[in-house]
Amino acid sequence: MSTHFLYIEALKKVYPSSNNTPNSPVFEDIHFHIEKGEFVCIIGHSGCGKTTILNVVAGLEEASAGYVLMDGREIKGPSLDRGVVFQSHALMPWMSVLGNVAFAVRSKWPAWTKSQVVAHCTQYLEMVGLGDAVLKKPAELSGGMKQRVGIARAFAIQPKMLLLDEPFGALDALTRGTIQDELRKIVQATHQTIFMITHDVDEAILLADKIVLMSNGPHAKIAEIVEVTMARNRIRAEIHHDPQYYRIRNHLVDFLVNRSKSYAGAESGAAHDPKNPPVVRPGLEGDNNPVLQPPTENSVPPLKQVVNQ
Amino acid sequence: MKRSETIKAALISLLLFCLAIGAWHLATLPKESLAISGADVEYAALMGAGAQKASGFPPPAEVGKAFIRYLSDPFYDNGPNDKGIAIQLGHSLLRVGLGFILAILVAIPLGFVIGMSPLLMKALDPFIQVLKPISPLAWMPLALYTLKDSNVSGIFVIFICSVWPMLINTAFGVASVRRDWLNVARTLEVSPLRKAFLVILPAAAPTILTGMRISMGIAWLVIVAAEMLVGGTGIGYFVWNEWNNLALPNVIFAITMIGVVGMGLDALFGRLQKLVTYRE
Numbered sequence: 094m095s096t097h098f099l100y101i102e103a104l105k106k107v108y109p110s111s112n113n114t115p116n117s118p119v120f121e122d123i124h125f126h127i128e129k130g131e132f133v134c135i136i137g138h139s140g141c142g143k144t145t146i147l148n149v150v151a152g153l154e155e156a157s158a159g160y161v162l163m164d165g166r167e168i169k170g171p172s173l174d175r176g177v178v179f180q181s182h183a184l185m186p187w188m189s190v191l192g193n194v195a196f197a198v199r200s201k202w203p204a205w206t207k208s209q210v211v212a213h214c215t216q217y218l219e220m221v222g223l224g225d226a227v228l229k230k231p232a233e234l235s236g237g238m239k240q241r242v243g244i245a246r247a248f249a250i251q252p253k254m255l256l257l258d259e260p261f262g263a264l265d266a267l268t269r270g271t272i273q274d275e276l277r278k279i280v281q282a283t284h285q286t287i288f289m290i291t292h293d294v295d296e297a298i299l300l301a302d303k304i305v306l307m308s309n310g311p312h313a314k315i316a317e318i319v320e321v322t323m324a325r326n327r328i329r330a331e332i333h334h335d336p337q338y339y340r341i342r343n344h345l346v347d348f349l350v351n352r353s354k355s356y357a358g359a360e361s362g363a364a365h366d367p368k369n370p371p372v373v374r375p376g377l378e379g380d381n382n383p384v385l386q387p388p389t390e391n392s393v394p395p396l397k398q399v400v401n402q
Numbered sequence: 403m404k405r406s407e408t409i410k411a412a413l414i415s416l417l418l419f420c421l422a423i424g425a426w427h428l429a430t431l432p433k434e435s436l437a438i439s440g441a442d443v444e445y446a447a448l449m450g451a452g453a454q455k456a457s458g459f460p461p462p463a464e465v466g467k468a469f470i471r472y473l474s475d476p477f478y479d480n481g482p483n484d485k486g487i488a489i490q491l492g493h494s495l496l497r498v499g500l501g502f503i504l505a506i507l508v509a510i511p512l513g514f515v516i517g518m519s520p521l522l523m524k525a526l527d528p529f530i531q532v533l534k535p536i537s538p539l540a541w542m543p544l545a546l547y548t549l550k551d552s553n554v555s556g557i558f559v560i561f562i563c564s565v566w567p568m569l570i571n572t573a574f575g576v577a578s579v580r581r582d583w584l585n586v587a588r589t590l591e592v593s594p595l596r597k598a599f600l601v602i603l604p605a606a607a608p609t610i611l612t613g614m615r616i617s618m619g620i621a622w623l624v625i626v627a628a629e630m631l632v633g634g635t636g637i638g639y640f641v642w643n644e645w646n647n648l649a650l651p652n653v654i655f656a657i658t659m660i661g662v663v664g665m666g667l668d669a670l671f672g673r674l675q676k677l678v679t680y681r682e
Binding site: 151152170183187188201230232250 | 580582583585586588589590591592596600601604605607678680681682
């Protein structure tokens with residue numbers, strides 16, 4: 094029925110309440126889709142149910158209504174087709190780095206010989222720059238390295254789709270930047286389909302093809318889908334020279350600061366159709382003068398405003 | 403720094419030990435023979451010199467002799483009431499070992515099941531709560547009646563006292579395995595058996611080993627009392643037998659042995675615990 098790779102239809106989640114009054118749904122009427130090879134980020138304030146949506150796609154949680162199709166089949170329960178990188182890295186501390194990745198690889202290919210498994214794991218650990226730390230225990234690694242192992246573990250099972258739940262949330266800015274660059278390179282090389290939660294607007298612009306904006310919960314909905322129209326081989330150090338960058342960034346920040354509340358619940362605008370959330374391309378707006386120019390004083394968003402909110 | 407501290411602590415321990423022995427020695431010095439009445443002298447002569455000796459608390463030198471006598475030949479066997487200390491300890495350890503292994507076989511799988519199912523945990527909780535505080539020796543009459551063998555009853559008592567801490571700790575350890583690790587196993591479609599052995603068991607192992615260590619401590623406490631009750635063999639029986647012989651030096655020697663072996667057992671489990679503990 095659909096030609097999309099991943100298809101999320103009318104998803105809704107209500108958590109059981111402790112008293113008799115029924116809880117209002119965290120989110121409802123969630124419709125969107127992801128194409129093969131696409132990198133989609135989802136942004137929204139805490140409590141809008143981003144993690145729940147990701148868990149439903151992963152098969153770790155069940156939705157109260159609606160369904161998710163991947164490759165034309167409904168997702169029921171977790172599967173090796175979908176690799177998950179957890180926010181808290183979730184490495185088993187009693188296994189070595191190699192052991193953690195090998196645990197995943199053996200689950201996917203039980204018939205492989207030991208040397209096959211080791212070679213495969215080493216390849217993916219080298220990909221994230223951990224080739225010489227394979228025998229260390231997770232406790233001996235820094236936070237960034239642990240998250241790299243988590244990423245290697247998810248990539249190593251070669252899933253059809255990768256789900257990342259704020260993978261860099263707990264890392265310092267410098268480490269985060271390095272791993273973002275690595276992730277971007279890997280994704281460009283492997284054309285992996287990725288769905289990622291983030292709080293970081295810049296991270297989303299750097300990595301994503303599409304950014305799904307969610308309104309505040311309860312009754313959270315998809316407010317808009319922002320297409321990142323910049324060329325795909327973005328480079329962290331140069332991205333801010335692109336005039337599109339600030340337009341997209343302003344659009345996202347403006348949404349998070351000012352507009353995310355107004356979509357919630359019954360007050361949502363009559364024109365907004367959750368089945369077909371508006372797709373916007375703020376990067377191309379008013380692009381009459383496509384000459385590459387460094388940001389001038391008035392094109393830079395007043396950052397103070399963001400901090401104050 | 404750390405090394406010198408260890409040496410200092412050892413020196414202080416040694417000093418305290420010497421002080422205690424010295425105080426003991428002074429307290430048990432033979433008293434100046436008091437003026438005794440004629441009848442008592444006659445009585446003493448009739449009873450021989452032994453009467454005087456047995457009446458007082460033994461001085462350290464005498465206990466030392468008992469140590470040397472028993473430790474120099476730990477394996478002799480002169481019939482049911484006179485066996486070497488190693489044989490007696492061996493009997494006790496064998497009972498503890500058998501009861502303990504039985505307890506492991508029951509408590510670990512059952513604890514796994516209870517830990518994984520909140521429903522079973524709730525359903526079995528009242529039974530565990532009632533059975534746990536029962537003194538293991540209170541089971542002895544029932545055990546003797548149904549099992550009809552003092553040796554097997556001893557093993558049963560060890561079993562029943564070791565099973566609770568292990569069961570509770572296993573259930574708790576299994577129930578509190580981090581959600582994240584279980585989710586990893588779920589997304590990797592790990593089979594239940596592989597999940598149990600490669601994720602849950604290692605994750606819960608430190609808690610399980612803590613339970614086993616507590617169980618072993620209790621089992622070693624209980625075996626002495628149990629053997630005093632049922633008799634036959636074992637270190638507990640040895641203590642009771644020597645009390646009946648009024649041989650206090652031997653009793654003190656046996657008490658020391660109980661302590662040393664208990665320390666050894668605890669150290670063994672401490673080592674095992676360190677082996678399975680992981681750093682996060």
